[in-house]
Amino acid sequence: MFVYLFPLLFHLLTGASHSVPRCREDERSALMQLKQSLKEGPEYCSRFDIEPWGDDKKLESWQLEGGQEGSNCCTWSGVQCDGRTNHVIGLDLSQACIYGSINSSSSLFRLVHLENLDLSFNNFNFSPIPPEIGSLWRLTMLDLSANVLTGEIPSSFSNLTRLSYLDLSVNQLTGQIPSFLGKIYKLSELYLHGNQFTAQIPSSFQNLTQLSILDLSQNQLTGHIPSFLGNLSQLSILDLSLNQLTGQIPSFVWNLTQISQAKSIDRYLNVYGNNLSGDLHLGMFSGLQGLMALVLSFNDFTLLPEPNASESYPLLRSLAHASLCHESESSALLELKQSFQEDSAYCFPSSDDYRMLKSWSETKEGGNCCMWDGVKCDEQSGHGIVLALSSACLRGSIDFNSSLFGLVHLQHQARSMRVPYSHTA
The missing domain is CATH 3.80.10.10 (Ribonuclease Inhibitor)
Known part of the structure; x- marks a missing residue:
């Protein structure tokens, strides 16, 4: 009996002593090279309301000294390892007061098992997004927001088919929103606001049927609001504000019951600050009573009287009226x-x-x-x-x-x- 129990006992004892994953040498080396390629310090912290904010000591734990535990990259700040394979699967350097660039030769791209990558709110000094990002095909979450990135979204993003969350907002990205983003079918949250994207909303977005949040605000998008957005049945937040969209609000908007009934705390539709026009009457809002916010201001709408609707939907009169203002x-x-x-x-x-x-x-x-x-x-x-x-x-x-x-x-x-x-x- 002892012969059979010993292997099990040995496994339990050794397993308990290795409850913290041990990082792999090649991935520890890649992380150290990444650290050495970047500058960090309070002077590089993101600024919000004048006061600097961020953690300029996030990389201090990245060191080879300190014995086995100190050199175990799985214990470093912002690093997550798989408990079974010991591979680095998560890297969170958001708000780390980092300055520099991530180019095509960066050791970051040797971390091929990454599933979550958050580099948001740093300063990558007007660098383009390197196409090698597409080699990290296991990513399910990618956040590169507020990083002073420039250029176009590289075509290699089409390889990131496992993404459910993508945030490229508040950069200086240009060109058209690429149609290949519409092939990342698992996307549930897509944030592209605060860039310089032009042209129309790509028709391929009709394939993103899992989207719950779509934020394309603060760009230079033109054309009409596409009717296919009405087929995105999971949508709870749609923000198209501060673009150059024209025409009328398409009829599907008034039937976006999924926005009204979504379980999300935030439920809103925002087309503020475009060149939209047309007549609105309160009856149009009857299917949107669950909205937390409906923002229509800074367009050229005309609100038509409809006495019966004001009695049936007293709150909507306030909401519709409060959202209307002529920019001139x-x-x-x-x-x-x-x-x-x-x-x-x-x-x-x-x-x-x-x-x-x-x-x-x-x-x-x-x-x-x-x-x-x-x-x-x-x-x-x-x-x-x-x-x-x-x-x-x-x-x-x-x-x-x-x-x-x-x-x-x-x-x-x-x-x-x-x-x-x-x-x-």
Whole structure:
């Protein structure tokens, strides 16, 4: 009996002593070479709201000294190893205050067993994405966001067929969004916002039936919103804002019940800041009652009256109206704001509204001028019809070139009306 139990006992004892994976020599060497090719320090940390943020000591644990445990790359910060094979399968160097470049000869590409790679929020100094990234075909998650990367997405991305998460946002990538991304069928989250992509949304995206999040905002995309997006039945977030899209909102948008019923905490549709046009009526919103946000502002829509719809969907009237603002009018108001000085010294004794114009901002309420203090918009057209700045503690002049005269929809009979300081449209 002892003869049979000994091998089992030996296996259990030795297994317990090796519960932490032991990294492979070739992969440890690749990681050390990667470290040596990069600079790190607090001066390279990403900056957010002026203050630097990030972990400039992430690579300190990457060293060959310190005995067996110290040199075991599976214990290094940001490194994950497979417990069975000991291969490096995960590398997280996000916000590591790294500066440099990852070129085609980088030792990173010797880590061929990587499944998760996160290099986000570093500074790769205007480098292009090396085509060798396609050799890491086991990747299921790739995050290269906010890295100061340039150039086009290399065609080798078509090899990354296991990806479910891809984030290339907030870089300076150019060219068209490549159609081969539509062949990465397992994608569930795709973030390409904050780049300089041009042309139309590729038709191959209709094959990405697992997508739950698609963010193409803040690019230079043109053309119409493609109707095939309506076939993406798993979609919970669709953000096409701040592009140059034209035409009307396609009919499928009003039937995106999957967005309304998605289990995701965030459920929204955003087409803010395009060149979209057409008539909207509240009945269109009836299938979208589960949305957390519907952003339509800075387009050229006209909201048509529909009394019955306002009774059936009282919240949607507020949502639809709050999302409508004409860009020319918000621009005129912002220019008008620059004509004045606003200070309590200019107030009448009974006035306390000297901060009224502080709400006039491109960031306030998404830049929606209909929500600014002292401004009221027509509920049907979205045009500004009331401007109430009495007792606003302003000093300045209005000449014949003033942008005030660009607000052509102001109603004469409403100009003496007082809009409450804290009003909501």
